Amino acid sequence: xxxxxxxxxxxxxxxxxxxxxxxxxxxxxxxxxxxxxxxxxxxxxxxxxxxxxxxxxxxxxxxxxxxxxxxxxxxxxxxxxxxxxxxxxxxxxxxxxxxxxxxxxxxxxxxxxxxxxxxxxxxxxxxxxxxxxxxxxxxxxxxxxxxxxxxxxxxxxxxxxxxxxxxxxxxxxxxxxxxxxxxxxxxxxxxxxxxxxxxxxxxxxxxxxxxxxxxxxxxxxxxxxxxxxxxxxxxxxxxxxxxxxxxxxxxxxxxxxxxxxxxxxxxxxxxxxxxxxxxxxxxxxxxxxxxxxxxxxxxxxxxxxxxxxxxxxxxxxxxxxxxxxxxxxxxxxxxxxxxxxxxxxxxxxxxxxxxxxxxxxxxxxxxxxxxxxxxxxxxxxxxxxxxxxxxxxxxxxxxxxxxxxxxxxxxxxxxxxxxxxxxxxxxxxxxxxxxxxxxxxxxxxxxxxxxxxxxxxxxxxxxxxxxxxxxxxxxxxxxxxxxxxxxxxxxxxxxxxxx
Amino acid sequence: xxxxxxxxxxxxxxxxxxxxxxxxxxxxxxxxxxxxxxxxxxxxxxxxxxxxxxxxxxxxxxxxxxxxxxxxxxxxxxxxxxxxxxxxxxxxxxxxxxxxxxxxxxxxxxxxxxxxxxxxxxxxxxxxxxxxxxxxxxxxxxxxxxxxxxxxxxxxxxxxxxxxxxxxxxxxxxxxxxxxxxxxxxxxxxxxxxxxxxxxxxxxxxxxxxxxxxxxxxxxxxxxxxxxxxxxxxxxxxxxxxxxxxxxxxxxxxxxxxxxxxxxxxxxxxxxxxxxxxxxxxxxxxxxxxxxxxxxxxxxxxxxxxxxxxxxxxxxxxxxxxxxxxxxxxxxxxxxxxxxxxxxxxxxxxxxxxxxxxxxxxxxxxxxxxxxxxxxxxxxxxxxxxxxxxxxxxxxxxxxxxxxxxxxxxxxxxxxxxxxxxxxxxxxxxxxxxxxxxxxxxxxxxxxxxxxxxxxxxxxxxxxxxxxxxxxxxxxxxxxx
Numbered sequence: 018x019x020x021x022x023x024x025x026x027x028x029x030x031x032x033x034x035x036x037x038x039x040x041x042x043x044x045x046x047x048x049x050x051x052x053x054x055x056x057x058x059x060x061x062x063x064x065x066x067x068x069x070x071x072x073x074x075x076x077x078x079x080x081x082x083x084x085x086x087x088x089x090x091x092x093x094x095x096x097x098x099x100x101x102x103x104x105x106x107x108x109x110x111x112x113x114x115x116x117x118x119x120x121x122x123x124x125x126x127x128x129x130x131x132x133x134x135x136x137x138x139x140x141x142x143x144x145x146x147x148x149x150x151x152x153x154x155x156x157x158x159x160x161x162x163x164x165x166x167x168x169x170x171x172x173x174x175x176x177x178x179x180x181x182x183x184x185x186x187x188x189x190x191x192x193x194x195x196x197x198x199x200x201x202x203x204x205x206x207x208x209x210x211x212x213x214x215x216x217x218x219x220x221x222x223x224x225x226x227x228x229x230x231x232x233x234x235x236x237x238x239x240x241x242x243x244x245x246x247x248x249x250x251x252x253x254x255x256x257x258x259x260x261x262x263x264x265x266x267x268x269x270x271x272x273x274x275x276x277x278x279x280x281x282x283x284x285x286x287x288x289x290x291x292x293x294x295x296x297x298x299x300x301x302x303x304x305x306x307x308x309x310x311x312x313x314x315x316x317x318x319x320x321x322x323x324x325x326x327x328x329x330x331x332x333x334x335x336x337x338x339x340x341x342x343x344x345x346x347x348x349x350x351x352x353x354x355x356x357x358x359x360x361x362x363x364x365x366x367x368x369x370x371x372x373x374x375x376x377x378x379x380x381x382x383x384x385x386x387x388x389x390x391x392x393x394x395x396x397x398x399x400x401x402x403x404x405x406x407x408x409x410x411x412x413x414x415x416x417x418x419x420x421x422x423x424x425x426x427x428x429x430x431x432x433x434x435x436x437x438x439x440x441x442x443x444x445x446x447x448x449x450x451x452x453x454x455x456x457x458x459x460x461x462x463x464x465x466x467x468x469x470x471x472x473x474x475x476x477x478x479x480x481x482x483x484x485x486x487x488x489x490x491x492x493x494x495x496x497x498x499x500x501x502x503x504x505x506x507x508x509x510x511x512x513x514x515x516x
Numbered sequence: 517x518x519x520x521x522x523x524x525x526x527x528x529x530x531x532x533x534x535x536x537x538x539x540x541x542x543x544x545x546x547x548x549x550x551x552x553x554x555x556x557x558x559x560x561x562x563x564x565x566x567x568x569x570x571x572x573x574x575x576x577x578x579x580x581x582x583x584x585x586x587x588x589x590x591x592x593x594x595x596x597x598x599x600x601x602x603x604x605x606x607x608x609x610x611x612x613x614x615x616x617x618x619x620x621x622x623x624x625x626x627x628x629x630x631x632x633x634x635x636x637x638x639x640x641x642x643x644x645x646x647x648x649x650x651x652x653x654x655x656x657x658x659x660x661x662x663x664x665x666x667x668x669x670x671x672x673x674x675x676x677x678x679x680x681x682x683x684x685x686x687x688x689x690x691x692x693x694x695x696x697x698x699x700x701x702x703x704x705x706x707x708x709x710x711x712x713x714x715x716x717x718x719x720x721x722x723x724x725x726x727x728x729x730x731x732x733x734x735x736x737x738x739x740x741x742x743x744x745x746x747x748x749x750x751x752x753x754x755x756x757x758x759x760x761x762x763x764x765x766x767x768x769x770x771x772x773x774x775x776x777x778x779x780x781x782x783x784x785x786x787x788x789x790x791x792x793x794x795x796x797x798x799x800x801x802x803x804x805x806x807x808x809x810x811x812x813x814x815x816x817x818x819x820x821x822x823x824x825x826x827x828x829x830x831x832x833x834x835x836x837x838x839x840x841x842x843x844x845x846x847x848x849x850x851x852x853x854x855x856x857x858x859x860x861x862x863x864x865x866x867x868x869x870x871x872x873x874x875x876x877x878x879x880x881x882x883x884x885x886x887x888x889x890x891x892x893x894x895x896x897x898x899x900x901x902x903x904x905x906x907x908x909x910x911x912x913x914x915x916x917x918x919x920x921x922x923x924x925x926x927x928x929x930x931x932x933x934x935x936x937x938x939x940x941x942x943x944x945x946x947x948x949x950x951x952x953x954x955x956x957x958x959x960x961x962x963x964x965x966x967x968x969x970x971x972x973x974x975x976x977x978x979x980x981x982x983x984x985x986x987x988x989x990x991x992x993x994x995x996x997x
Contacts, residue, residue, distance in 0.1 A: 044621040045652045046631030049982070057612025057627030057832055060604030061597045063979035064994045065850025065944065069892075070530030071928045071936040072883065076684030077527020078854070078941070079676075079861045080701045080879055081787045083868050084667020085747040089713040093736040099669055100747050101870050103708055103740045141736075144729035146722030166726040316726045448672040487667050496735035498728065 087115075087481075087489060092141025094134065098478065098490040106138065106481065108395055108427055109360065115483050116426035123399040124441070125431025126459055129475045132158050133503075134429060134493050135364045135397050139317075140166075142362045142395065149317035152344030153337040155367045157323030165502055168317030171309050173336060174324025175301040178309045182218070182339035183211045183241070184251045185350055192248040200248065203353055207346060208245055212238045214342040215257070215291075217380075221338075222331040223299055224290040232272065233287045236261065239271040254304055258291050298332045303339050311347045313357050320344060330370060337371040341382070348394070364397040369405040372418060379409060379417040398425065401433075403440040419444050428482040432458035432475025451488045455480050525677050528858035529924045533940050541583075545590075548582040551575075588852050589974065601836060601978030610834040610981075614825065624825030626803075627832050628981040629992050635824035637796040638771045647796035648771040649990045656697055656756050657774035658991025660794035663749040666787050668862065679787035680861045686786055688937035690883035693777050695760040696753060698993040700986070702878045704748040705870040706805075711813055713740050745870035749788060750802075753778050754991035794989060803827040803988050808842040809874065809950055832981065839980035844950050847959050848983030849966070849973035850994075851943040859970060866968035867945070873958040875965075876946045876987040881939055882995065889938035896925040942995055944986040945973060 050058040068075075083100055091107020108119040121138070125131045136159065139149045143166060151159040160170045171178045185192065185207045192200055215237055219225045229237060240260040244252035260268065261284055264277065274280045295304035302325065311318050320340045325332055344363075351357035372379055398421065406418035423444055430441070438452040447455075458475025477495075482488040495503070535543040552575035560568035581592040604610050612627035625631040632653035640646045649658040668676045690696045714737045721730065755777050757763075757770035764770040775793075783790055794802070801819040805812045807829040832841040839846045855863060867877055884892065900922040907914055914922075932938070945966065947958045966973045976983035985992045 046622060046625050048629065048632060048653050050628040050631040051622040051625065052609060053622075054608030055611045055613040055618070056609055056622060057614075057631070057834065057981065058604060058609040059628035059979065059982040059985075060610055060834065061600040061979040062629065062982040062994050063597070063850045063976035065942045065974075065976070066852055066854070067533040067940050067942045067995045068530045068851070068854045069533035069938060069940050071931045072684040072688040072939045073681070073931045073936045074527045074529050074684075074928075075881070075939045075941050076680045076687060077525075077859060077861055078864055078879065078943075079668065079680050079683060079787075080703055080864065080868070080877075081663075081665035081679070081683070081749065082668050082862055082865045083665060083703065083705075083747045083870075084669070085664045085749060089708075089740075090716050093713060093717075093733075093740060099667075099869070101745045102747065103713060105713065140729050140732050144722065144725045144733045145720045146725060165728050167728075168726075316729075448670055448675070450670040450672070454670060487670050490670070494739070496732050496739065498732050498735055502728070 084487060084489070087483070092138055092145075094137065094479075094481070095477075095492045095494040098492055104481065104489055104491040106427070109142075111483070115486070117484075118424055118426045119394075120396045120398065120425040121427040121429060122422050122425035123397060123429045123431070124403070124433065124437075125401060125479075126433050126475070127401055129431040129433075129458070130477050130479075130493065131399050131401070131429075131431055132364075132366060133477065133495070134431075134479055135366065135399055136162055136503075137493060137499075138397060139362050139364055140499075143316055146359055147362045147395070148313065148315075148357070148359045149362050149364075150311075150313075150344055150348065151317075151319040151364050151366070153340040153366070153371075154319045154321045155323065155326060155333055155337065155370065157321045158366070159319045159364065160321050160323075161502060163317040163319040166317040167315070168319065169309075169312045169315045170319045170321050171311065172321045172324060173302060173340065174322075177324055179302060179305055179307065180309075180320070180340065180343050181251060181253050181305065181307045182214055182303050182342050183245075183253060183257070184307050184310075184343055185346055191354055199353075203350070204245070204248060207350070208238075208241055210342060210346055210349075211241050211245070211252075213380075214338065215241065215254075217338050217342075217382075218294055218335055219287060219290050221335045223293050223297065223335060225286060229287055232283045236268065236272055236284045237287060239268050243268060251306065253306060254291055254295055258288060258295070261288050261291070294335070298328045299335060302336060307343075311344065313347060313351050318344075333367075334371050334373070337367065338382075341365070341371070360394065362395045362397065364399060366399045368398050368400040369402060372400075373405045373408065379406075379414045379421070383417050383421065398422075402437060403444075404437070407440065426484050428480075430455050430480040430482065430488070432456075432478065434459050445482070446485075447482070448487070451480060451482070454488075454490060524673065524860050525680075526858035526860055527680075528855065529927060530854055530941075531924075545582050548578060548592075552579045552582075587974065588972065594977075597978040601834075604834075605836075612829065612832040612834070612981075614828055614830055614832075624823070626825065626828035628834070629985050630828065630988070630990055633824075633990050635796055635799060635827075636767065636771050638768065638775070640772075640775055640793070643793065645795050646775060646793045647799040648774055649799065650767065650771070651991060654756070655758055655770070656754050656991055657771055658752050658754045658989065659774045659778045660750050660752045660799065660989040661778065661781075661783060662791040662794055662798065663751060663783060663788040664791050665747070665749050666789065668787060669865075671787075676787070676861055679785070682782070682785035683787070684936065686781055686783065687881055687883055687939050688935060689780065689782075690881070690939075691885055691889065691937040693755075693780060694885065695755045695757060695773060696777055697756045697759075697882070698754045698991070698996065699881045699883075700752045700754070700878050700989075700991075700993070701881075702748075702750050702752070702876060702987055702989070703868050704750070704987075705868070705875045705877075706746050706748065706809075706812065707874060708740060708746050711815065713737055715815070747868075747870070750794065750989055751781075751783060751788075752989045752991060753781070754993060799989055800824065800827045803990070806876070806948070806984075806988055807832075807844070809844050809948055834981040837975050837977050837980070838955065839984050841984075844948050845952060845955050846946050846948040846980070846984055847955065847962070848944060848946040848976045848980055848986070849962065850976045850979075850983055851971065852974040853972035854941075854943075855970035857970070864969050864971075866965045867962075867971065869965070871961045871965065873954065873961060874948050875962060876948075878944045878946075878987045880942045880944070880986070880993055880995070882941075882993070884938040884940065886937070889932060892938055893925070893929045893932050897929050900925045940995065943971065943973075944976075944983055944994075946984055946987045 086097055086102040089105050090110050091105045094104045094106055097104050108121055112119050123131050143149050163170050220228050240257050243260045244256040264280055322336050325336050409415045409418055435456045438455055458478050477493045480488040480490050538546050556568045556572040556575055559571050584591050633649050633651050636648040636650050638646050638648050717733055717737050755774040757773040764773050797819050800822045804827045829841040945962055947962050949955050949958045
């Protein structure tokens with residue numbers, strides 16, 4: 018019959034007919050179906066009540082209240098709080114469709130499970146062939162997961178492992194094997210990063226407490242280049258100090274200084290500051306060659322900073338920066354040598370600590386991370402307040418810091434107070450309902466039960482906002498294996514809520 | 517933030533659509549009333565007093581049937597449904613055995629009201645293949661849009677009100693296309709089968725991934741179907757191609773006419789993105805999965821080979837208050853009473869929220885043509901004015917009801933002047949379970965949800981198979997049947 022659907026294989030369009038369709042009424046069923054036993058005739062058609070109203074009013078019975086959710090692709094998170102749909106998150110897979118950038122911004126009050134969702138994402142992505150690299154695990158939260166994944170945990174601390182922030186990475190020693198031109202390019206980039214990092218470290222309270230001025234900066238960069246002249250070994254901070262103290266001819270030429278006294282005035286401050294980085298609370302952490310190189314072939318790597326957590330915020334901030342820089346250059350050189358084919362997922366926990374360590378910190382961070390965005394890395398930037406971003410000393414820093422967040426197309430918001438949500442909303446518009454929902458997770462329980470034994474009301478609840486889409490509220494449900502794994506996590510809950 | 521200080525918008529002022537009659541009666545009731553009163557009177561007038569008494573004796577129960585309601589429904593309608601269903605049941609017509617069991621010509625036809633339909637697989641220039649359901653008896657063509665609602669729960673109120681207004685505009689715009697017969701929006705809440713996620717994870721899992729990651733992903737996939745639901749939304753537009761000025765001369769032309777009407781709808785503004793036009797495979801899958809929920813576990817490609825006849829049930833029983841089809845049980849409800857008070861836009865939320873059992877909520881719309889709408893509104897405003905005049909002359913204070921009526925009539929007329937249309941709507945709900953023990957729970961769940969949505973529903977007694985078919989994307993529009 019004309020136009021009737023044929024079985025697969027015969028799906029060509031019906032031939033255009035010029036005459037009106039002639040239907041044989043005897044082979045077409047009556048309106049309510051065929052008569053006769055077993056014909057399934059609709060005995061009665063219930064019309065129901067038919068209502069009449071103007072379209073303006075009838076639209077009020079709005080049928081599109083429930084959202085149909087995100088595609089079921091990527092890492093399963095848990096059920097949607099409103100529709101009970103399974104919510105999945107696939108930042109790399111949605112690139113170009115739902116998102117323009119695979120980076121994820123995770124924010125919430127302390128103790129609401131920011132790292133729980135970060136760990137789930139890492140775990141899932143590792144399952145999909147990603148390498149997990151936790152470049153600065155302040156509380157040692159990721160160490161358990163990394164060990165369970167069969168990965169490498171590098172513990173930084175006095176008497177433990179030491180890393181050299183000026184390290185070009187575990188593969189840096191292969192630099193001389195490269196053809197001249199490529200080596201030059203790579204070396205220039207590595208040196209650039211080294212300079213960036215030393216600037217940032219100097220800006221912390223243990224260094225200068227400010228950005229180096231132009232002269233100091235020039236001296237520092239020249240010293241790094243001189244210290245790194247031998248591509249076979251990586252310079253350390255003491256090496257840089259040594260070059261600065263020796264004041265070789267090329268360095269003076271570069272600074273266009275004739276007298277040694279003049280030179281001393283220029284560099285005295287940075288030499289002292291660099292010495293401080295190798296002494297005092299930071300001594301024994303970053304002042305020598307790397308003891309345990311990162312094993313980028315491991316399924317997961319974590320640089321554990323929990324041993325220095327008690328040394329104070331500034332030490333932790335400096336440590337974080339050093340570790341991030343080190344880890345990034347490790348990844349970068351590995352890519353340059355083509356030995357890291359896998360994409361990488363980087364949980365950057367406690368972002369706020371590093372950002373508020375000193376002026377220029379944001380720029381350093383930006384510099385460290387920005388270069389990697391096009392290369393398949395997914396950064397999970399985890400923080401608990403935007404206030405730290407707003408409290409940054411210079412306008413430039415503040416602008417850059419908000420850029421960090423704006424560049425993330427995926428926002429994961431855990432419980433936080435309304436004031437914080439208003440701040441987010443200024444950068445990424447949230448609707449009133451979204452803000453109220455997230456804020457409601459943060460409010461203390463009305464019963465006033467002592468919070469020590471109570472689980473946080475918003476624990477495990479997140480609002481996932483992708484681009485401009487309406488947020489998806491989701492509850493993270495841990496699987497039995499995860500529960501078992503995190504139960505033995507060395508970081509007790511007390512410590513998490515203490516920050 | 518500023519929006520919270522204003523009153524939330526409310527909607528209402530709809531009333532049951534009835535034909536003209538005396539007072540609150542419709543024309544059918546009026547005719548019966550007049551007959552029941554006049555015939556005995558006439559008999560008495562012509563001197564046949566005894567006959568008049570006999571006739572009066574007959575007229576009284578008839579009047580009772582026509583005027584007395586039980587549970588909001590006229591006894592007459594209840595009796596009619598019962599009689600029709602009982603008659604069909606005695607003749608074995610309420611059973612259905614499809615496919616190979618049936619003799620020609622009805623073999624490979626779907627049961628009940630779906631029997632005259634067939635599926636066309638039409639090539640739409642630039643968009644690929646689209647499925648069109650053709651009701652060969654009425655000539656109507658139905659096309660379906662698969663939608664992805666953005667969700668109004670967490671949206672700003674101003675945005676939602678805009679979307680609601682856009683939805684109203686869309687409904688009004690149906691009046692501008694004279695071929696459009698009806699539109700139906702179906703929100704389907706189905707349990708997540710989990711196969712899509714399982715396929716996806718299996719495809720992406722790295723063979724060298726650590727054991728732990730594989731195990732956790734496995735656990736997540738295994739846990740996914742439980743308690744997870746999927747919200748599917750679709751809009752089916754039913755078009756009578758013959759009604760337009762250009763009479764299509766062939767079936768493909770008629771199908772093109774239906775697709776043309778669909779292109780005119782701006783659904784996106786109303787808060788739902790258009791995923792795609794339902795292909796023939798999509799339609800087969802939706803119908804097949806409605807009749808056999810277990811089929812949802814099958815991959816999409818498996819539906820490619822099915823014909824329209826195979827989309828239906830193998831066997832079905834249209835029982836008095838439920839429908840049994842291919843190992844599943846369904847109950848369908850029809851709207852009895854829409855919310856009487858003014859409501860906010862989220863009134864239907866409880867009914868549209870997933871429960872334990874799959875549910876299908878269908879809202880049917882028919883927009884009155886501009887002429888028809890104008891006439892109805894004018895009549896209403898005139899009636900209100902007449903009542904006002906009557907009150908003024910009798911020096912009687914208006915009752916609250918009269919005042920509300922007049923206000924509503926004036927508001928409707930003003931809205932019509934601003935481009936609104938008059939819309940008839942109706943609502944059908946179907947819930948399906950695969951275990952007989954769950955049927956009572958599922959029924960309670962829907963009735964509670966409807967109550968919270970301030971709707972009164974009634975089970976489509978005796979008409980289960982037809983009410984079930986309303987929720988399918990086949991253009992079944994019972995008010996026109």
